[in-house]
Amino acid sequence: MDVEVVLPAEPVTLAPGAATRVPVQLRNPLGPDLEVTVSVTRGRAGEWATVEPATVAVAAGATATVDVVLQPPADQPPSAALVPFTVQAAAGGAPAGYATGLLSVALPVPVVGELVARAGEPHAFDLRLANDSARPAAIRLEAKLDPPAGSVHAEPGAALLDPGAAVTVVVRARPTRPLFGAPQPYAVLVSVTDAHDPQRAPLFTATGTGRRRPRVSPLTAGIAALVLAAAGTAAVAVSGVRLPMPGRARTAVPAAPPTVTPVVVGRPFALVDVFPHRGADGGRAAAEAERSRLAAAGMPVRLVDSLASDQLADEGAGFWVLLQDGFATPAAAAAYCTQWRSLAPKCTVTS
The missing domain is CATH 2.60.40.10 (Immunoglobulins)
Known part of the structure; x- marks a missing residue:
């Protein structure tokens, strides 16, 4: 390939009747200087697409950018399905490079x-x-x-x-x-x-x-426990029962708190679901089960302990948080939530 064609990594979400601009990078790593013509060649998306500008000069070792403008008809039915589209670059009438992206059509x-x-x-x-x-x-x-x-x-x-x-x-x-x-x-x-x-x-x-x-x-409960203990001691004294005297008690050594490995969460991120720390396992089993369900359906998602991250709220005992990060912009995180809304209806963007 003479030209490297680079599309956004995230799927593109379109709205019926609305124009959406998708930036496309064209890299000429080897040379010579090229006059490159760009078009959308695959499926129905080709009928919705125009390229601005359609032809651009790309010098040896340089990168140029064009916009693919996608505008589905106003009566296009929305669908959560991802549809592939291919952007092709040609130079001198011969194919010079291509890349394939994904899009979906959803109501705004x-x-x-x-x-x-x-x-x-x-x-x-x-x-x-x-x-x-x-x-x-x-x-x-x-x-x-x-x-x-x-x-x-x-x-x-x-x-x-x-x-x-x-x-x-x-x-x-x-x-x-x-x-x-x-x-x-x-x-x-x-x-x-x-x-x-x-x-x-x-x-x-x-x-x-x-x-x-x-x-x-906790203070009232502690006082009540002391009162009960004192009452029990008094009852033993009145009854005359002698309790066996144990040997010298050992000094209790408090257990070291568990070590929590810090976890970095990048902003913006998509918050998928939250499970409070509760129960015998601290709520982890329920969180793991939900993560497994989403992963089995193909949805990329992380499970993070809020106590291990400075970016997550951890009031009380803390939470198990299902999220996805690594997005360049809040719009990219919103596109992720839109794509997986049927599986994760609670998904929301935190920037």
Whole structure:
């Protein structure tokens, strides 16, 4: 090959009727100087494509860039399937290089948002939503607790967002309080869906976290234990029972805390799912099972302990986090979530 053709590594997501520009790099590693003509030659994408500029000069050892503009028809049905397309370079009327990429056609997501803790109100969050598209968006909201012990609701539960409009939804959780022990972590999972098309993948998802304090504080539980111990000692003294005196007790040596190997998570990343550390195995089995399910379907995903990463929230006992990183831009992470939305509807971008 006389010319190296380089396409973006991430699949390209198109919207019906909208033009999307895909940068294409042309490298001439050996020379001589070339006049290169670029075209899209494979499948239906070739009917949707134009190249700007279609012909470009690439000097020996240099790199040039052109844009492939892909615009599917406005009536093109959306589909999550990935479709290959091939970009070919020709020089002097002969093929000089080619590269194949992937694309999918999906309806544009009209809603963007952010979930933040509500100031001055525990276990409450503000979900700020905006419609940055050119069409109205009728939405419904659903909120769930993980673990599912307690209740959570969103106000309002539905809204009509005109183009350019915004709304703040208040999400209030009432997770069940443990009787005693350490504060227990919980997660609030919020999903925004199209009110006219409930079968469509969520338009937006977000996760908030918090901790629920026990009904009996550790201090109160400790005092109660001392009182019970004193009462037991008094009962032994009154009864006259002599307890065997053990030998000199050994000084207990506290166990060294487990070593956690630091893990680096690159931003932006796609947050796929969150599993609180709980249960006999700290929640790892459930997280591993979900990772295996996604991997079996071909979805690339990492499992990271939040306690091992400075980039992840680790309130309370921490979390097992399913995520994917290594994206160059938030848009690339969003394309990943769009591609795998049917498998991982909670997927959201953290930048």
